[in-house]
Amino acid sequence: MSDTANPTPWAEARETAWAAGYAARPAATELPFDQALGSALAAPLVAVSDLPAFPTSAVDGWAVAGPGPWRIGGAVLAGQVPEALEAGRAVKIATGAQVPQGAEGIIRLEHSLAGEDGLVEGPAAPEWREAGEEAGHGEELLPAGTPVTPPVIGLAAAAGHLTLPAHGRPDARVVVFGDELLTSGVSDKGRVRDSLGPMVPHMLAAAGAETGPSLGPVEDTLEAHVAALREALGAADLVCTTGGTMVGPVDHLHAALAEIGAEYVLNTVAVRPGFPMLLARTGNGKFIAGLPGNPQSAVIAVVTVVAPLLAGLRGLPLPPLGSIVLAEDVPGRGDFTHLALVDPAGRRLAHHGSAMLRGLAGAAGFAVVGPDDHATAGAAVALAHVPGVRS
Numbered sequence: 001m002s003d004t005a006n007p008t009p010w011a012e013a014r015e016t017a018w019a020a021g022y023a024a025r026p027a028a029t030e031l032p033f034d035q036a037l038g039s040a041l042a043a044p045l046v047a048v049s050d051l052p053a054f055p056t057s058a059v060d061g062w063a064v065a066g067p068g069p070w071r072i073g074g075a076v077l078a079g080q081v082p083e084a085l086e087a088g089r090a091v092k093i094a095t096g097a098q099v100p101q102g103a104e105g106i107i108r109l110e111h112s113l114a115g116e117d118g119l120v121e122g123p124a125a126p127e128w129r130e131a132g133e134e135a136g137h138g139e140e141l142l143p144a145g146t147p148v149t150p151p152v153i154g155l156a157a158a159a160g161h162l163t164l165p166a167h168g169r170p171d172a173r174v175v176v177f178g179d180e181l182l183t184s185g186v187s188d189k190g191r192v193r194d195s196l197g198p199m200v201p202h203m204l205a206a207a208g209a210e211t212g213p214s215l216g217p218v219e220d221t222l223e224a225h226v227a228a229l230r231e232a233l234g235a236a237d238l239v240c241t242t243g244g245t246m247v248g249p250v251d252h253l254h255a256a257l258a259e260i261g262a263e264y265v266l267n268t269v270a271v272r273p274g275f276p277m278l279l280a281r282t283g284n285g286k287f288i289a290g291l292p293g294n295p296q297s298a299v300i301a302v303v304t305v306v307a308p309l310l311a312g313l314r315g316l317p318l319p320p321l322g323s324i325v326l327a328e329d330v331p332g333r334g335d336f337t338h339l340a341l342v343d344p345a346g347r348r349l350a351h352h353g354s355a356m357l358r359g360l361a362g363a364a365g366f367a368v369v370g371p372d373d374h375a376t377a378g379a380a381v382a383l384a385h386v387p388g389v390r391s
């Protein structure tokens with residue numbers, strides 16, 4: 001818990017948001033692969049058969065038994081169960097086919113000489129994968145806690161599974177506040193285009209949430225804010241609001257949170273930009289992340305609060321920070337953390353004002369300059385990734 005006079009240090013805010021999500025993560029259930037993707041294994045992954053389940057040819061060739069030359073008889077294709085091979089016999093075998101019992105070697109097709117006399121010759125070697133070579137039946141393949149990535153799904157399928165024990169994907173919705181916002185056309189006469197409504201849902205999806213189109217812009221009255229929050233919370237585990245985090249004449253977020261009985265997990269963070277962000281929890285355990293209205297500050301709130309919270313809700317560890325070598329000096333921001341936009345070469349981007357998205361659109365992420373620090377060219381500093389932005 002914090003108050004605006006006592007903002008939470010940035011690193012602590014990430015951990016607090018993650019811990020709140022982890023404590024509230026749904027019970028693990030057996031989920032189809034596509035729903036388990038992006039979560040963490042809630043139990044070890046175990047092989048349901050030997051892997052491979054039978055000796056499997058690694059090449060296209062001739063399986064042979066006994067001393068050569070060998071008399072050719074038949075073929076064994078992938079998917080078939082071959083008969084045992086007698087000494088002096090050769091059978092054509094495909095890569096991936098089950099090796100017949102009694103086979104002592106396989107001659108690669110390109111190394112073989114098959115004559116019109118029905119005999120084949122060539123160097124025979126045990127070019128197959130033994131049953132259980134990769135894993136034995138019942139063996140633990142991966143420990144609980146392993147992030148479910150596409151290769152984990154492939155391995156699970158190979159090992160005989162149809163589902164994985166994992167934490168389901170949280171539902172998240174964006175609610176955009178602000179009478180001044182337009183959803184089409186160009187900014188003019190005091191009205192500006194809503195840039196957060198079209199952008200933030202994609203970041204939530206990249207951070208592991210199930211999401212849909214943003215709601216709003218919501219009228220700048222307390223009643224409309226409360227109604228929009230209630231509507232979004234009816235369908236979501238996490239509601240991300242944009243704007244209204246400060247104390248301007250039409251900033252109703254704090255009053256709306258009080259009205260619905262939500263309690264702060266975090267209220268302001270010692271970071272620039274992004275200071276007025278917040279995280280609150282409702283009486284029935286749902287979350288509201290208040291993203292500041294300035295677009296870059298809103299993204300910093302996604303990085304600081306929302307991505308760690310979603311990781312916790314999926315049973316994953318706190319998203320790790322990367323690292324980047326700076327190509328130029330980056331000043332600190334006093335006793336606040338400074339999140340500075342840098343490109344992949346470690347150069348600061350122009351157009352990095354908190355109301356701007358131009359720098360962010362070309363960035364590798366945010367270089368982290370800690371409180372009371374000043375980072376110099378050549379220094380390696382932490383890099384905070386933006387969900388959906390590869391770096």
Ligand SMILES: Nc1nc2c(c(=O)[nH]1)N[C@H]1C(S)=C(S)[C@@H](COP(=O)(O)OP(=O)(O)OC[C@H]3O[C@@H](n4cnc5c(N)ncnc54)[C@H](O)[C@@H]3O)O[C@H]1N2
Nearest residue numbers: 178193194195196197242243244245246251292293294297
């Ligand atoms: N007296 C003070 N005023 C402000 C302070 C402060 O410390 N004292 N902090 C500034 C900081 S830092 C930020 S960040 C903003 C946060 O304001 P709110 O979260 O209340 O956001 P709004 O006032 O609603 O909007 C701010 C700004 O962002 C534009 N905006 C809002 N939503 C969108 C959107 N969806 N798409 C595009 N642009 C958006 C809005 O038009 C405003 O220009 O407060 C400062 N003020």
Ligand code: MOO
Nearest residue numbers: 273274275297354
């Ligand atoms: O912190 Mo505000 O979020 O600087 O623009």
